[in-house]
Amino acid sequence: MFRHVLPLAIPAVLGLLLTACGSEEPTASAARPVLVVQPVPAGALVDTFPGEVRARFEPELGFRIGGKMSKRLVEVGERVRKDQPLAELDPQDVRLQLEAMRAQVTAAEANLKLVRAERDRYKTLLARQLVSQSQYDNAENLYRAGEARLKQVRAEYNVASNQAGYAVLRAPQNGVIASRRGEVGQVLAAGQTVFVLAADGEREVLISLPEQSYERYRIGQQVEVELWSQPGRRYPGVIREMAPSADSQSRTFAARVSFVDTKVPAEPGQSARVHVQHDGEVPLSVPLSALSADNDQPYVWVVRGSESRLQRVSVVIGPYHEERAAILNGLHGDDWVVVGGVHLLREGLRVRPVDRDNRPVDLAGKE
Incomplete structure (x- = not known):
C-alpha cells in the first residue's frame, strides 16, 4: 500500500515547495x-606622437648650373666638412664655353689695340688739320666702343670661369648627408636638389599633428621628448614650428619640436616620442x-x-x-x-x- 501512496505524495510535496518559494521576494x-x-x-592625460630627430638646418644642395653628373663622391649618412667636394658635373661643356670666352677676350683686346692706334693717328692728323673733326670723332667713338666691348667680354669670361667652378658641388658647412636625390649619369637642371645636408648644431624632432586636434597646439607650447635610445628619460622641449597646411596624402600637419637644452645627445635619424599635456583644457x-x-x-x-x-x-x-x-x-x-x-x-x-x-x-x- 505504501508503494501506491508514494507516487501521489511526491507531487503534493513539490507543489507545497513551489508555493513556498513563490511567496519569497524575487x-x-x-x-x-x-x-x-x-x-x-586632465593632468594625467598626455598626447604622444612618434617623431624623428632632424637637424635644425637642412639645406638642399644643388649645382648652380645644369649638366650631366659625372661623379658622386659621398654616400648618405657620411659626415662631410665645409668646402668638401660632394659631386661633379661633366666639365666638357663648361670648359668649351670658357675657351670660347677666352678667345673673345683676345679678339676684343686686339680690336681695342687697333682702334686706339687709329684714334691716335687721327688725333695727330687733326692737329695738322689734315682731317676733319667729324672723322676724328668717328675714330674716337670706335675706340670707346672697342673699350666697352673688351669690358663686356671680360665680364662674360669671369662668369664662364665661375661656372667652371660651379661644376663641383661643395658642402657649405659641416654636417651629415641626410638624403641623396641625384645619381651619376643623371642630367640635372640648375638648382635641382642633389643632396640634403643635416648641418651640425641644434637638433629638433619632426612630428605629425592630427587634423582633428590641430587647434589644440600652439607655437611655444611646452612638451617632453623621449628618445628611443634612452627609454624613460625625458627632455624638455617646445613646439618651435607648425605647418600652416596639411600634407596632401596623410592629412596631418608637420611640426618641429626643439630641445630646451641644445646639448641633448640626439643624432639625425633617431626615433623619438613627444609627450604633450593639455594644460588643463x-x-x-x-x-x-x-x-x-x-x-x-x-x-x-x-x-x-x-x-x-x-x-x-x-x-x-x-x-x-x-x-x-x-x-x-x-x-x-x-x-x-x-x-x-x-x-x-x-x-x-x-x-x-x-x-x-x-x-x-x-x-x-x-x-
Whole structure:
C-alpha cells in the first residue's frame, strides 16, 4: 500500500515547495555588482606622437648650373666638412664655353689695340688739320666702343670661369648627408636638389599633428621628448614650428619640436616620442569601456543616491586616447562611473558598486 501512496505524495510535496518559494521576494531585486571608477584629472592625460630627430638646418644642395653628373663622391649618412667636394658635373661643356670666352677676350683686346692706334693717328692728323673733326670723332667713338666691348667680354669670361667652378658641388658647412636625390649619369637642371645636408648644431624632432586636434597646439607650447635610445628619460622641449597646411596624402600637419637644452645627445635619424599635456583644457577623462551612445549622443552610467541606483548622464566627449576618452562636460570629479557591462544596464537599476580590487564602494558618505 505504501508503494501506491508514494507516487501521489511526491507531487503534493513539490507543489507545497513551489508555493513556498513563490511567496519569497524575487531574486531579481538583489543588487547587481558593477565595477566603478572615478574620472581622472586632465593632468594625467598626455598626447604622444612618434617623431624623428632632424637637424635644425637642412639645406638642399644643388649645382648652380645644369649638366650631366659625372661623379658622386659621398654616400648618405657620411659626415662631410665645409668646402668638401660632394659631386661633379661633366666639365666638357663648361670648359668649351670658357675657351670660347677666352678667345673673345683676345679678339676684343686686339680690336681695342687697333682702334686706339687709329684714334691716335687721327688725333695727330687733326692737329695738322689734315682731317676733319667729324672723322676724328668717328675714330674716337670706335675706340670707346672697342673699350666697352673688351669690358663686356671680360665680364662674360669671369662668369664662364665661375661656372667652371660651379661644376663641383661643395658642402657649405659641416654636417651629415641626410638624403641623396641625384645619381651619376643623371642630367640635372640648375638648382635641382642633389643632396640634403643635416648641418651640425641644434637638433629638433619632426612630428605629425592630427587634423582633428590641430587647434589644440600652439607655437611655444611646452612638451617632453623621449628618445628611443634612452627609454624613460625625458627632455624638455617646445613646439618651435607648425605647418600652416596639411600634407596632401596623410592629412596631418608637420611640426618641429626643439630641445630646451641644445646639448641633448640626439643624432639625425633617431626615433623619438613627444609627450604633450593639455594644460588643463580637458577637465576629466574616463576609460573607453565606460562610454555608450544613443542616436550619436554619448553617455555614461553614474551610480548615485544612498540606494546606489544608476543614472544615465549625457556627456560631451573630447579627444580619444589609447585607453581613455576626455570628457569636456557632464561629469564631476567625485562621480562613480560604471566601466563594465554598460550595455546591460538600465535607468534606476539598483547596483552594488565595487572598485578594481573588488572592494565595496560606500556612496552614503558622499551624499
